[in-house]
Amino acid sequence: MPGVALNAAVSVCWEKGLGADVETHTPFSQMWDPVDQLPRVRPMPGFGMFVASDMTDGAVSFTSQHNYARQGLKAGLPIKQIEVHGSGEEHHDTNKVGNRIMQACMAGALTDYIVKRPTGLDNDSTDMSGPARKLLLAVGNKPA
Structure with missing residues (x-):
């Protein structure tokens, strides 16, 4: 489930054009993405x-x-x-x-x-x- 949760966070950030997670402020580039x-x-x-x-x-x-x-x-x-x-x-x-x-x-x-x-x-x-x-x-x- 962590992959699903992180994929959701990546999705939201990507769609909103944000460079980091809205809650944790973790840079987008540091987040785990299932596509990778x-x-x-x-x-x-x-x-x-x-x-x-x-x-x-x-x-x-x-x-x-x-x-x-x-x-x-x-x-x-x-x-x-x-x-x-x-x-x-x-x-x-x-x-x-x-x-x-x-x-x-x-x-x-x-x-x-x-x-x-x-x-x-x-x-x-x-x-x-x-x-x-x-x-x-x-x-x-x-x-x-």
């Missing part, structure tokens, strides 16, 4: 990265998340950004949709299928197992 770590990622066969983003995210902007995905592509990583509906006051909670994306990967779904399916999904959904079962059947796997 992308060249260290070594994909395994079948590896994929997905960034589930809400256009109205108030904690980490869509622009910042898009930049992360774009930089991942520049680093040669198979990364895709998917627009979803986050929950919570700031629309940042996308964990349930992220879990659904992970289930799709584990079920062997193709990247193109995964990218198309979650778009527009709502993180407030209480029944995540039903859609996961349908997905498993759609890709030819039997649900447990």
